[in-house]
Amino acid sequence: MSTQQKITTLREELRQHNYNYYVLNQPVISDYEFDMKLKELQALEEQHPEFHDPTSPTLRVGGMVTKNFETVTHDERMYSLDNSYSKEDLMDWEKRIQRILGDVEVQFTCELKYDGASISLTYEEGQLVRAVTRGDGFQGDDVTTNVKTIRSVPLQLQGDYAPKFDIRGEIVLPFEGFAKMNAERVENGEEPYMNPRNTAAGSLKLQDSALVAQRPLECLLYSIVGKDLNITTQFEMLEKAREWGFKVPAIAKLCNTTDEVLQFVEYWEIQRHELPYETDGVVVKVNSLRYQDELGYTAKSPRWALAYKFKAEQVSTVLNEITYQVGRTGAITPVANLQPVLLAGTTVKRASLHNADQIAKLDVREGDTVFVEKGGEIIPKIMGVDFTKRPGNSQPTQYITKCPECGTTLERKEGEAQHFCPNDTGCPPQITGRIQHFISRKAMDIEGLGSETVELLFKEGLIANYADLYTLTKEQVMPLERMAEKSAENLVNGVTASKQIPFERVLFGLGIRYVGETVAKKLARAYKHIDALMTASEEELVAVDEIGERIAQSVVEFFAQDENLQIVDRLKSYGLQFSLSEAQLENQTDTLKGQTFVVSGVFETISRNELKKLIEDNGGKVASSVSSKTSYLVAGANMGPSKRTKAEGLGVPIISETEFFGMV
Structure with a gap:
């Protein structure tokens, strides 16, 4: 047997033994025998690098060092589950x-x-x-x-x-x-x-x-x-x-x-x-x-x-103090600071109390013994109070009326679950929170700039909003704590590089309330340029796929504020992307504007997702079910009979993929 044949045979043997042991749980040789074969293969591979194989079992032992893990875009998105x-x-x-x-x-x-x-x-x-x-x-x-x-x-x-x-x-x-x-x-x-x-x-x-x-x-x-x-x-x-x-x-x-x-x-x-x-x-x-x-x-x-989640593990502990956090949108979140307790493998010290209604509903008070569990086994939450252990001098919780950070009187709009601090331009956590959102990975993804550095830049008076980031110089940043010359250089270069981030991510980074990643993409695709979006009315916005009244109202309110308009103008002058790229625009038309399509079945020349994107790229709207508002049902092979029946009953035209291509 040649050396190459010996190496190939050992690899095949070890792969099979590996599969038997780790996948089937049915080993047929001892650990010692496996290790001896592996060492023999390692020795042969070292002597004969010309027979390298990227799938060799010897790679299982590791040894390579990775300093930085490269970010890779998934070919198909990995969704979370409801x-x-x-x-x-x-x-x-x-x-x-x-x-x-x-x-x-x-x-x-x-x-x-x-x-x-x-x-x-x-x-x-x-x-x-x-x-x-x-x-x-x-x-x-x-x-x-x-x-x-x-x-x-x-x-x-x-x-x-x-x-x-x-x-x-x-x-x-x-x-x-x-x-x-x-x-x-x-x-x-x-x-x-x-x-x-x-x-x-x-x-x-x-x-x-x-x-x-x-x-x-x-x-x-x-x-x-x-x-x-x-x-x-x-x-x-x-x-x-x-x-x-x-x-x-x-x-x-x-x-x-x-x-x-x-x-x-x-x-x-x-x-x-x-x-x-x-x-x-x-x-x-x-x-x-x-x-x-x-x-x-x-x-x-x-x-x-x-x-379908199993019932969460529950423990009891003492609530020492209720404090209040201010988010980037001004939302106030009450936090229960707990006597540390072990829960589902982690030590829990804090739990969210959500809002004033939740505190009143549970009658939660400082000094209470409370029942804590992990919601979805991730976020700790208080489920109730052990009233048998309530101290005799206990007093009902009085929800705060003023912002704990800036002292502004809190507001609570009708239908809203939380209280808000309206001082969005002068409340420190709101200012730094908006900047931290702007630089986040899903938005501008500014390398060399993290949350702590944002806090430091704000504290030192170097930035008051995210537009100020684009005026920072290396000389301004270097004197900051824990900031060497190379770090300062990386920060400034990272800010400059972010000017190439595409429009939809810039729009998400602006931090408009209720405008998440998906909504930002929808709005960017629908309006193509920030100027068109800034002048859109609530009625026009609601006509965009998946944009409801609450989102529409929030967008209009955001662009009605002079300070926001000034910041956008500054960002434009610094060279940020506020319109779809030429490549994106090439694939965008208004051919199907005002029309709603339902896509069903399997198609010969295009996937369902590609067909849906084609509809949206041409200004159309994609719905999941047939209704009186449906303009066309695009039917592929093996389409569900109920959709066809409903479309026929409502008089909705049923077209093939070929007929659809004729429309665009």
Whole structure:
């Protein structure tokens, strides 16, 4: 046997043993035998670098150091899930599905929701080429080197895998491995880690991949995205992923009714404590991928999936003090400062009390013993008061009437949940909050400038609004605390570089109330230039897809303020992008303005998402269900019969993709 053949044989053997141990949990050789084969392969590869293979099992041991993790844009956005906590939530969700799909039988796939760090793995021709964290859903960090050390992540696939796809899942740290890690830390005199989830997430950002390789991380997969996958259901997707070599929990179940879904939830709410991983609920998905495609997405979540959360862990502790925070929009948030208590693996010291109504409803007072749980097992919240332990001298909480930061009398508009400080131009947390929002990653993403530096620049009188950032010089910044010459240079260069950020992100960065990322994109696409948006009326704004009265009113109010107009004028003069680029404008027309389309079925020459974008790029509006306001139903193959029936009943024209292309 030649050296090359020996290397190839060892690689194939080790891949199979790795799969047997980490995916199937059925090892056929001892750890010692595996290690001996791995060392033999390492020695051969070192002697013969000409036979390098990026998928070799020797890469699992790590050793590469990553100083900076590159930011990568996801080919397909990683959405978050809507949460459900009751049977009523689940039934309401099913009704919403039926309203869109019509009277069809819908199956559901139920999977456990593992509590780890979300990851997206990209495979091309069966090889792992990239691993990216979820990040903000649009872009994340490239952590490929670290993920390659995780034994349950296949570097080379098996079977009839698709040529290119992304597969999503969770990087988790099993309880047993977590306990061993902590035992070693305690023995070495170090502080133990608080919980498996945060430890798993932190592991992905370690600079030395050899350290990651020492941690017993696992990767559990649940979703494939890509073209030409030849998969028709979610359940089939899970089976295919297993066949290709991925670790996919076999717990998933196909359910025909919401009652069966609830039985699955009730069973695993108890049995989950026997599992080797942290779980916090059940993810319920419409099984048919065609129906998933038809249901589509809201601005934040897929309509075809829901996270049914298990009952949160609850503890009691003493509320020492209620303080009040001022947000960038002036909203006042009361905060409960608690006697520190361990809850779901983390030490909780603070919890949100939301607003004055919540305080009054629960009759929460300083000195009370309160029940705390994690809402969605993430944000701590107070659920109630143990009145049997209330001190005898207790006094009802009097909600503040003046801003704790600037002393301005608070306001509360009709229909609003929170009190607000109206002093938006003179209240320090509002000023710095707006600037911090402006420089954030999803907005201007200014390198070299963080929240603490913003606070420092404001405190030193160098900036009073985000337009002032563009007048900063290196000489002004250098004298600041912890600011060396190179740091000052990076900050000024980062501000200059942000002038190339596209219009929709600049618009989001302005911090107009209720204008999030998605709304900013809609407005930028609809108005194309800031000048047109600044003069738009509420009635005109409401006509834009997904823009309601509250958003429209907020936009009009923002541009009615002289200070905001002056800041925008200054930003224009500094060279920021306040219109769509020429490339974006080339694809934009008003051909379909005033027309609403519903898209249904599978198309031959274009994907559903591409077709929807084409409608919006040409000024049209896309709706999810047929109504009397629908202008056209664009019908593809396998379209839901209910949509056709409803369109015919309302006299809505039904057109093919070819006929649609003729319109644009």
